[in-house]
Amino acid sequence: PRVFRIVVLPGDGIGPEVVAEATKVLHVINSTSTNFELKLEEHQFGGGAIDAVGEPLPASTLKACQEADAILMGSIGGPKWGVDAKIRPEPGLLTLRKTLGLYANIRPANFASEGLLEYTPLRPEIARGFDAIVVRELIGGLYFGRRKEASAEPEVGTAWDEMIYTEPEVQRITRVAAQLALSTNPPLEIHSIDKANVLACSRLWRKTVTETLTKEYPQIKFDHQLVDSTAMVMVANPRKLNGVILTENLFGDILSDQSSVIPGSLGLLPSASLAGAPVQASSADFKPTPGLYEPVHGSAPDIAGKGIANPIGTILSAAMLLRYSLGLEKPASAIEAAVRKVLDLSSAGGYGLRTADLGGKVGTAELGDKVVEAL
Amino acid sequence: PRVFRIVVLPGDGIGPEVVAEATKVLHVINSTSTNFELKLEEHQFGGGAIDAVGEPLPASTLKACQEADAILMGSIGGPKWGVDAKIRPEPGLLTLRKTLGLYANIRPANFASEGLLEYTPLRPEIARGFDAIVVRELIGGLYFGRRKEASAEPEVGTAWDEMIYTEPEVQRITRVAAQLALSTNPPLEIHSIDKANVLACSRLWRKTVTETLTKEYPQIKFDHQLVDSTAMVMVANPRKLNGVILTENLFGDILSDQSSVIPGSLGLLPSASLAGAPVQASSADFKPTPGLYEPVHGSAPDIAGKGIANPIGTILSAAMLLRYSLGLEKPASAIEAAVRKVLDLSSAGGYGLRTADLGGKVGTAELGDKVVEAL
Ligand SMILES: CC(C)[C@H](C(=O)O)[C@@H](O)C(=O)O
Ligand SMILES: CC(C)[C@H](C(=O)O)[C@@H](O)C(=O)O
Numbered sequence: 001p002r003v004f005r006i007v008v009l010p011g012d013g014i015g016p017e018v019v020a021e022a023t024k025v026l027h028v029i030n031s032t033s034t035n036f037e038l039k040l041e042e043h044q045f046g047g048g049a050i051d052a053v054g055e056p057l058p059a060s061t062l063k064a065c066q067e068a069d070a071i072l073m074g075s076i077g078g079p080k081w082g083v084d085a086k087i088r089p090e091p092g093l094l095t096l097r098k099t100l101g102l103y104a105n106i107r108p109a110n111f112a113s114e115g116l117l118e119y120t121p122l123r124p125e126i127a128r129g130f131d132a133i134v135v136r137e138l139i140g141g142l143y144f145g146r147r148k149e150a151s152a153e154p155e156v157g158t159a160w161d162e163m164i165y166t167e168p169e170v171q172r173i174t175r176v177a178a179q180l181a182l183s184t185n186p187p188l189e190i191h192s193i194d195k196a197n198v199l200a201c202s203r204l205w206r207k208t209v210t211e212t213l214t215k216e217y218p219q220i221k222f223d224h225q226l227v228d229s230t231a232m233v234m235v236a237n238p239r240k241l242n243g244v245i246l247t248e249n250l251f252g253d254i255l256s257d258q259s260s261v262i263p264g265s266l267g268l269l270p271s272a273s274l275a276g277a278p279v280q281a282s283s284a285d286f287k288p289t290p291g292l293y294e295p296v297h298g299s300a301p302d303i304a305g306k307g308i309a310n311p312i313g314t315i316l317s318a319a320m321l322l323r324y325s326l327g328l329e330k331p332a333s334a335i336e337a338a339v340r341k342v343l344d345l346s347s348a349g350g351y352g353l354r355t356a357d358l359g360g361k362v363g364t365a366e367l368g369d370k371v372v373e374a375l
Numbered sequence: 376p377r378v379f380r381i382v383v384l385p386g387d388g389i390g391p392e393v394v395a396e397a398t399k400v401l402h403v404i405n406s407t408s409t410n411f412e413l414k415l416e417e418h419q420f421g422g423g424a425i426d427a428v429g430e431p432l433p434a435s436t437l438k439a440c441q442e443a444d445a446i447l448m449g450s451i452g453g454p455k456w457g458v459d460a461k462i463r464p465e466p467g468l469l470t471l472r473k474t475l476g477l478y479a480n481i482r483p484a485n486f487a488s489e490g491l492l493e494y495t496p497l498r499p500e501i502a503r504g505f506d507a508i509v510v511r512e513l514i515g516g517l518y519f520g521r522r523k524e525a526s527a528e529p530e531v532g533t534a535w536d537e538m539i540y541t542e543p544e545v546q547r548i549t550r551v552a553a554q555l556a557l558s559t560n561p562p563l564e565i566h567s568i569d570k571a572n573v574l575a576c577s578r579l580w581r582k583t584v585t586e587t588l589t590k591e592y593p594q595i596k597f598d599h600q601l602v603d604s605t606a607m608v609m610v611a612n613p614r615k616l617n618g619v620i621l622t623e624n625l626f627g628d629i630l631s632d633q634s635s636v637i638p639g640s641l642g643l644l645p646s647a648s649l650a651g652a653p654v655q656a657s658s659a660d661f662k663p664t665p666g667l668y669e670p671v672h673g674s675a676p677d678i679a680g681k682g683i684a685n686p687i688g689t690i691l692s693a694a695m696l697l698r699y700s701l702g703l704e705k706p707a708s709a710i711e712a713a714v715r716k717v718l719d720l721s722s723a724g725g726y727g728l729r730t731a732d733l734g735g736k737v738g739t740a741e742l743g744d745k746v747v748e749a750l
């Protein structure tokens with residue numbers, strides 16, 4: 001059988017708890033397959049790695065990630081390694097993204113089922129039908145430009161950060177958005193978000209997105225919106241943003257977080273960070289894409305260790321991993337179907353289970369077990 | 376009587392319509408006072424000025440603004456002067472802000488009355504009691520750093536923008552936030568928003584805010600939050616941000632827009648951009664502060680010329696102008712009381728009037744007349 005290496009980075013806070021449930025699910029997939037084998041290996045990453053070996057991304061972890069077919073991550077960070085700490089977990093994540101060339105962060109935000117509409121903080125009639133995929137450029141912009149700390153000479157007391165983009169960087173992330181838009185027929189609309197009335201980078205962004213889509217994907221409808229106005233629309237009338245929301249690194253950081261609370265179920269949402277355009281495993285042109293998969297939520301130090309975190313976001317991230325990095329569509333869909341069954345209240349066989357974040361009482365491990373059972 | 380010069384910049388789109396109602400109100404204030412005189416002079420600004428004289432901020436307009444005691448603005452921009460146009464309205468606004476040193480943008484976001492809760496896009500129980508003032512640094516950061524367009528040599532195809540802050544810039548805006556926090560007893564809490572886990576500017580920001588508040592305002596409680604997480608909290612649990620939200624230019628652009636749709640009544644919200652800390656006109660240490668006052672909404676080209684725009688945001692901006700720049704507390708409060716009366720459904724004499732944006736049928740001019748009547 002074909003062997004796939006999956007590096008598992010449990011990380012900090014609730015990371016290890018939710019990752020344990022996702023690996024439980026992957027082990028089941030593994031044990032029931034005959035034509036492939038999943039080899040999972042755990043590595044240190046984040047705050048835990050700082051405590052153990054003095055750095056968030058030890059060389060051995062980075063090497064394993066570079067050699068892996070895909071990476072499954074929990075979450076990193078916590079008050080122990082705060083902004084004032086000398087060595088912090090976040091640079092480890094940024095280095096990992098950059099080194100592996102993971103330029104495309106993909107975060108779907110939608111309602112897994114109508115029943116979940118009761119958890120949205122918006123009026124249900126405003127949130128109903130919200131269904132967007134945020135495509136965030138992940139290794140450019142303000143995150144990776146040059147910068148100067150206020151403490152550095154000369155000009156102590158002045159700090160600066162550089163936002164920088166090149167045309168090819170914008171082209172390739174635009175193609176990722178287009179690829180995703182083409183996954184439905186007719187294609188999804190693309191909403192490209194920038195601040196072109198102020199920033200030079202945004203003007204480059206807008207021009208390149210227009211050129212790339214017009215030339216290479218004439219069948220896809222798209223528009224341009226300003227980031228400030230988008231932050232309003234996402235609250236006041238989120239369906240207007242249905243389709244693909246395409247944006248640069250920092251705007252994507254803000255807007256993807258904002259979008260992910262609309263379904264009212266942060267704990268349910270997965271994400272993928274890819275080094276290429278995602279192609280459905282079932283498609284004829286499928287090519288595996290290296291990628292890092294993680295839930296949208298953070299390390300939630302306040303509930304860590306209590307066994308109450310929602311593992312669904314991580315389990316669905318594992319499904320994305322099978323689909324985009326390993327080309328295993330069947331087990332990916334099987335996991336998604338199992339998750340729907342476990343969450344669903346309405347349909348015949350649905351279990352209607354809920355963890356604490358959704359007002360329920362089911363624990364992390366129990367929910368993982370139920371997904372395994374439904375599989 | 377003391378003479379105050381107020382420069383009026385109606386601007387584009389619905390700007391002239393809403394400004395006309397605010398000046399109507401100011402004329403009434405003027406005609407009923409004996410100890411001061413308001414001299415209003417209108418000037419060209421924005422897209423209209425581009426069409427008329429080829430630039431958004433003609434020298435005569437800038438000069439008038441520099442000599443004025445305060446500025447009342449409508450809104451600028453529109454599809455005619457879009458991002459691709461060679462000469463755009465926005466740089467005019469940015470130059471005006473910078474030249475006048477208007478570093479403090481102040482935008483309250485709250486429910487003028489409980490009755491307005493029906494317009495929030497959030498679940499009423501989540502939005503109820505949301506009451507925040509966004510204090511945005513307005514003449515620093517990415518807006519005023521150096522930048523390079525993609526079309527410029529060398530390295531055609533690469534664009535960059537510089538985010539830059541100095542310690543004194545952060546100190547003075549922190550003091551504005553503190554001043555506003557002290558307007559209640561006990562003081563409001565300050566939530567300082569940054570992206571200190573990535574940006575050098577944000578680390579300077581966080582350190583300077585902490586030092587300034589700890590040393591100069593030990594009685595004020597404050598915390599630091601990341602911008603991505605703030606965008607979530609503002610939707611999921613906005614009351615957690617009650618108090619003063621203190622942030623840099625670009626984050627403030629996004630978060631103030633996001634916050635302003637929570638009350639569901641964008642058309643009702645005023646804003647002030649000041650060259651100093653605002654001191655209530657009724658306070659013993661009152662000093663007039665040069666300032667530009669404008670509604671929070673944009674030029675809304677789709678409804679321009681129809682006479683249906685909501686003038687309340689502009690009328691309330693005029694009230695802020697009287698309070699902060701002219702020291703006229705009484706007429707300021709009188710305008711606010713008249714507005715409450717016009718909007719109010721519940722109380723005895725309330726008129727309960729609504730413009731189209733709030734589902735009503737009252738026109739722009741009629742609403743202005745009613746405010747005058749209530750005065
Ligand atoms: C941890 C932090 C550096 C990171 C980011 O800003 O990219 C996080 O917020 C995310 O979105 O993955
Ligand atoms: C018009 C634009 C340049 C401006 C800004 O981004 O500051 C506007 O969005 C605002 O918030 O006043």
